[in-house]
Amino acid sequence: MAVTIQFSQGAVEPLHLSNAMMAVLMDTLCIAGSLIARTESEINILLKLAEQDASVLGDGLNGFDIGVLLSGFDAFESGNFLYRVSSATADTATLNMLPYKTNIELLKNAAEHFGKLALAFASTGSAKLLSIPAKVKPHQQCSLHNIFIGRYGCIVCNNN
Numbered sequence: 001m002a003v004t005i006q007f008s009q010g011a012v013e014p015l016h017l018s019n020a021m022m023a024v025l026m027d028t029l030c031i032a033g034s035l036i037a038r039t040e041s042e043i044n045i046l047l048k049l050a051e052q053d054a055s056v057l058g059d060g061l062n063g064f065d066i067g068v069l070l071s072g073f074d075a076f077e078s079g080n081f082l083y084r085v086s087s088a089t090a091d092t093a094t095l096n097m098l099p100y101k102t103n104i105e106l107l108k109n110a111a112e113h114f115g116k117l118a119l120a121f122a123s124t125g126s127a128k129l130l131s132i133p134a135k136v137k138p139h140q141q142c143s144l145h146n147i148f149i150g151r152y153g154c155i156v157c158n159n160n
């Protein structure tokens with residue numbers, strides 16, 4: 001069974017992934033994101049993303065629409081943030097925190113496609129100078145994976 005991540009309002013092809021690759025992409029996005037996030041809304045985007053993880057949804061894998069995921073966030077800022085996160089999924093700093101080995105080429109392909117979807121969403125917003133982040137309240141993070149912990153806990157701990 002495959003999972004689909006799409007942006008139904010954009011022209012980029014949907015991203016189809018195996019269940020296993022979906023899990024790897026979600027884990028690495030959350031790890032990379034935790035290393036990059038600097039603002040409250042970036043942390044909230046990561047928490048929202050982690051909530052899409054299949055292991056916490058009892059009803060099987062459905063994938064998600066980036067436009068729905070990021071609704072309520074500034075399109076330009078949130079889309080660009082997820083693009084930057086997708087570009088860092090195969091970085092050494094990210095992979096060092098992944099508790100299993102994965103196929104780097106497959107991960108890079110999936111992350112690159114995800115990045116295109118994120119940019120397509122960003123392009124629906126209006127470009128602006130990115131604001132200087134306000135001081136962020138400390139947020140609880142997994143001691144093993146650095147991941148911001150939402151109501152379902154750490155996505156990497158949950159998947160392993």
Ligand SMILES: [Zn+2]
Pocket residue numbers: 142143144145146147154155156157
């Ligand atoms: Zn963890």
